[in-house]
Amino acid sequence: MKNRHICRMLILVICIVLGGCSAALPEKTTTPTILKVMYYDESIFYQEYGDLFITKYPNIEVQVVSTQNIDNDPEIDKATALAKLIEKEQPDVLWLDPEQYEQYAADGLLMELQTLIQKEHYDIEGIYPTIVDLIKEKSAGKLYGLSPRFYGNALFYNADLFAEYGIDPPHNQMTWKEILNLAKRFPVDGGDEDRVYGLGMQSYITSDIQTDTLAGLMARTQGMSTVNYSTMKVTVNTDSWKDIWKTAFEATESKAIYTPEEPFWGGSTEEFYKNQPFIMGRVAMVVDSADLLQHFKEVRDRVKEFKPFELGIVTGPVDPSDPSTSRDVELYEIFSIRAGSPNAEAAWDFIKYVNGDDYARVKSKTLNGNMLSRMGYYKDYVASGIEAFYKLKPKPVNYGSRGKxxxxxxxxxxxxxxxxxxxxxxxxxxxxxxxxxxxxxxxxxxxxxxxxxx
Known part of the structure; x- marks a missing residue:
């Protein structure tokens, strides 16, 4: 608590010294501007954002203030170290996780964006509304930042296999239990190398940890923890935990789920794809991120044995008590303007660009596990159902409680x-x-x- 108080005081002093938290921007100028952007790593920043931005805004010179040393040091108090870094380097754009954003907004350390949005008629309607709502929820209904992307998963399925076996395909908002029951409808006969499986797990999940992993995934979806952080009591001897473990054991014993005996640790790209039974048409369903769509684009040119099939996508597993939300839709980075920044105009240019149409148009060509917050640019995947990634509202997981x-x-x-x-x-x-x-x-x-x- 003491360190947290020191952190807040340090940043409050910075905010006061630099002139408060007004959203007023200086007059536009043609003079080259140096824009300091806080980010984890400089090379990753340019790969993800910087190269495209400076091409669009050649009059702005970007300097990256890296947080890598703070993030990688387990011994330091990260909140205090970050406050000191901001005090020393004075970044114009802050790169924050949702918890940091919530605290900084509450302490008056961020510039409010709504005035800028209205002044420039910036199209915020095209951004995934639940992402904007989530950000506002963390800052008393006001908007102090935007997030260009989010992480989510979905249930992918092989529509051809479902048609071949006369089984109704999956639908949106299925629970884990419903998905597992659907997987069990596929036959289990045949050899391990050529039979069809109802559900596949990630390639790093081996058969010896299948039950444990499956139980953990179900518990996460339902927001369950082994420890009650309020009472500091271990709480696993409950009906909910019993149901999860019984379901996991039954699913494993049904032999409907594919998991390898050995994880795939490396090899050629061709070998990687051959070790992905869903991609190779031997698994009916898999829960995965948008990475899988990129693999489908690449595998056609990498593996001769690949046989194209109709791919379908529906929402990932949901909590039966709250099926309109998902704990697997995660917001992990928010860009904000530091209150009092002398380069607020350039900072706003950066934020509106990386959350805008031009950036989305370029980045929609590749998929790396993250989804663009700006909607409507994954046109190549509309037929498969990519809108499933945008159907569920994020339900934040409070990882901070685990620190108790x-x-x-x-x-x-x-x-x-x-x-x-x-x-x-x-x-x-x-x-x-x-x-x-x-x-x-x-x-x-x-x-x-x-x-x-x-």
Missing amino acids: VPTGFYSTFEELMKRELERVKNKEITVDEALGNVEAEGQTLLDQAQATSP
């Missing part, structure tokens, strides 16, 4: 969980018994970790 738990607890707790669930796999005990043991012993581990934590 002592660092060393989770490694020992995971070993405990692994031990007890292995006994379930071996039919030595039931899921109910395993979770009862985990909760009791896990609480002892948590109490000990808290007692010895500095």
Whole structure:
């Protein structure tokens, strides 16, 4: 708490010294401008944003203020270190995660953008509305930043396989349980190398951790945690956790899910694609990011054995209690103008460009796991259903609460969980018994970790 207070005071002083948080811009000038942009890494910045921006605005010289040393150092207080970096370097554009944005906006450290948007008639309607709403929710209804992209996943499916086996294809807003039940409708006969699977997992998820991973994915979708951060109690011996683990074990035992015996650690591009059974037409469904669409563009020229099929996309798995939202739609970067910046005009030029049509038009040609916040530019994928990425509202996950738990607890707790669930796999005990043991012993581990934590 002390460090957080120091952080706020440092940045408040900066804001006051530099003239407050007005949205007024200086008069336009043709004099070359030096624009300081805060970002994780300089080379990544230019790859993602900078090269395109300076081509559009050759009169603006960009200098990157890197946060890499702060982000990579586990020993320092990141909030205080970031405040000191801002004080020293005076960046005009701040690169913030949602929690930082919320705090900086509350402390009056960011320039409000709505006046600029209205003055220039900037088209904000073309930006994914729920992203704009989420940003506003974090800043008392006002807009102090914009985010050019977000992360999301979707359920991809092979429409040809569903037609071949006479099975109705998936639809939007399915729960994990519904997806797994649909996967079980595909036959399980045939050899491992040529049979069809109902559902595939990511290539790094091997068969020995399939059940654990699946349970973890379902728990995340439903916003469940092994620790109640308010009471600091281990809470796994509940009906919800029992249902998740029973569902995961049943799915694994059904043999409807494909997971490799060994992860794919490297090789040629051709070998990579041959190790992706969904791409090669042997898996009916997979939950993945937009990366998969890029792979589909490339595989046609890389693998002779690839046989094109009709690709369908629907929303990723949802929480049955709140099916219009998703915890797998994540906003992880927001660009804002530092209050009092002497280069606010250039800073606004940058923010409106990377959130605008010209930037989206170029970046829509490649997909790297992130989705553009500006809509309407993935025209090549409309037939497949790419709009599924834009159907669910983001439901933020508060990772900060996890920091209340002592660092060393989770490694020992995971070993405990692994031990007890292995006994379930071996039919030595039931899921109910395993979770009862985990909760009791896990609480002892948590109490000990808290007692010895500095």
